[in-house]
Amino acid sequence: MHPDDLKEYRRKHVPVFNDNKMKLGIFGQNCSYGCTITHAESTFEPTYRHNVLISQQADDLGFELLVPVGRWKGFGGTTDFNGDCMETYTWATAMATQTKNIMLFSTSHAPTVHPLVAAKQGATIDHISEGRWGLNIVCGWFSPEMEMFAAKQMEHDERYRYAGEWIHVIKRLWTEQNFDHAGEFFQVKDGYMLPKPVQKPYPTLINAGFSPAGRDFSAREVDFNFIQVDTPEHGKEVVDDVKQLAHGYGREIGMMSYAFVVCRDTEKEAKQAYDYVIEKGDWTAARTILGLLGVESQSFSEAALTQFAERFIAGWGGYPLVGTPEQVVDEMVKIADTGIEGLILSWLDYNEEIKYFGERVMPLMRQAGLRQ
Numbered sequence: 306m307h308p309d310d311l312k313e314y315r316r317k318h319v320p321v322f323n324d325n326k327m328k329l330g331i332f333g334q335n336c337s338y339g340c341t342i343t344h345a346e347s348t349f350e351p352t353y354r355h356n357v358l359i360s361q362q363a364d365d366l367g368f369e370l371l372v373p374v375g376r377w378k379g380f381g382g383t384t385d386f387n388g389d390c391m392e393t394y395t396w397a398t399a400m401a402t403q404t405k406n407i408m409l410f411s412t413s414h415a416p417t418v419h420p421l422v423a424a425k426q427g428a429t430i431d432h433i434s435e436g437r438w439g440l441n442i443v444c445g446w447f448s449p450e451m452e453m454f455a456a457k458q459m460e461h462d463e464r465y466r467y468a469g470e471w472i473h474v475i476k477r478l479w480t481e482q483n484f485d486h487a488g489e490f491f492q493v494k495d496g497y498m499l500p501k502p503v504q505k506p507y508p509t510l511i512n513a514g515f516s517p518a519g520r521d522f523s524a525r526e527v528d529f530n531f532i533q534v535d536t537p538e539h540g541k542e543v544v545d546d547v548k549q550l551a552h553g554y555g556r557e558i559g560m561m562s563y564a565f566v567v568c569r570d571t572e573k574e575a576k577q578a579y580d581y582v583i584e585k586g587d588w589t590a591a592r593t594i595l596g597l598l599g600v601e602s603q604s605f606s607e608a609a610l611t612q613f614a615e616r617f618i619a620g621w622g623g624y625p626l627v628g629t630p631e632q633v634v635d636e637m638v639k640i641a642d643t644g645i646e647g648l649i650l651s652w653l654d655y656n657e658e659i660k661y662f663g664e665r666v667m668p669l670m671r672q673a674g675l676r677q
Contacts, residue, residue, distance in 0.1 A: 328647030336390035340651035375412030382590030401434035524550035561647035565620020586618035
């Protein structure tokens with residue numbers, strides 16, 4: 306398919322490629338505590354019933370995507386953060402049957418699923434959802450999870466080489482028939498798969514590659530890179546870098562990010578609610594995550610470590626959208642101006658706070674030109 310034809314096809318048929326300047330999604334609703342490492346009071350439950358309610362609200366509001374967390378083991382502490390987590394291929398299938406327009410993603414650790422299985426499952430969900438499924442590729446950074454699968458934890462850049470070959474085989478299964486593949490990690494003889502996906506040439510691919518190897522992987526292989534944004538200025542630097550890398554491969558790539566929303570009628574109320582999340586935080590789990598990510602105490606001051614931990618307690622490191630509806634939209638405009646074209650959001654209390662977001666924030670987003 307010619308690139309111009311593909312672009313037009315996706316604009317018309319695939320929600321994450323629509324004309325909204327700022328696409329909206331939900332992040333982490335499938336697992337315990339969502340994206341908040343805290344004991345702050347909430348009605349949120351990582352149950353099927355609750356997930357359906359959240360998904361249907363997002364669908365009715367016109368959100369473009371739902372992105373679950375792929376987690377096989379919790380992070381300990383008093384919350385055992387994310388320890389209770391629904392498997393994401395099954396989850397996406399279930400949410401597809403309960404929604405009409407929104408896209409459902411599966412977050413898949415490449416080392417835990419053979420590409421033949423991932424390709425077949427994905428194509429099946431794409432048919433069940435009538436072309437609304439996408440794949441979030443994760444390389445497997447959490448060593449205790451890999452050890453559960455009796456898999457060797459690969460070195461960082463090797464993980465991206467593995468994921469590159471993994472998705473290469475999957476793409477071939479989605480677009481070819483009866484092929485052989487002999488690579489560093491996989492051997493496929495007479496590769497065959499039917500049905501092919503509904504989306505052409507294949508389902509939407511996303512990844513959160515931030516390191517040099519991760520950015521290069523995203524630039525080569527996926528449709529959207531999800532980046533962590535510290536400030537709008539920092540976001541623009543990353544956006545420009547990844548897009549330039551993609552152009553070097555003769556491709557275009559979209560850029561999205563994620564954010565934690567605390568929106569109230571007044572700024573004071575919003576800041577108090579945000580501080581409450583941190584006050585009730587599970588600092589043990591947060592410090593465990595920082596250690597796994599390489600944020601070591603010998604490299605940073607105690608004040609810096611505390612600041613890092615607070616960002617993870619309140620939104621898994623996502624950009625804090627804290628304030629009145631007007632202030633939240635003002636921040637979204639700044640983020641959009643960097644070239645970021647979508648945000649997947651989390652709240653302390655997804656089911657309750659998305660209602661307020663739909664009533665108070667989304668009309669202002671339309672006024673600001675972020676939504677149609």
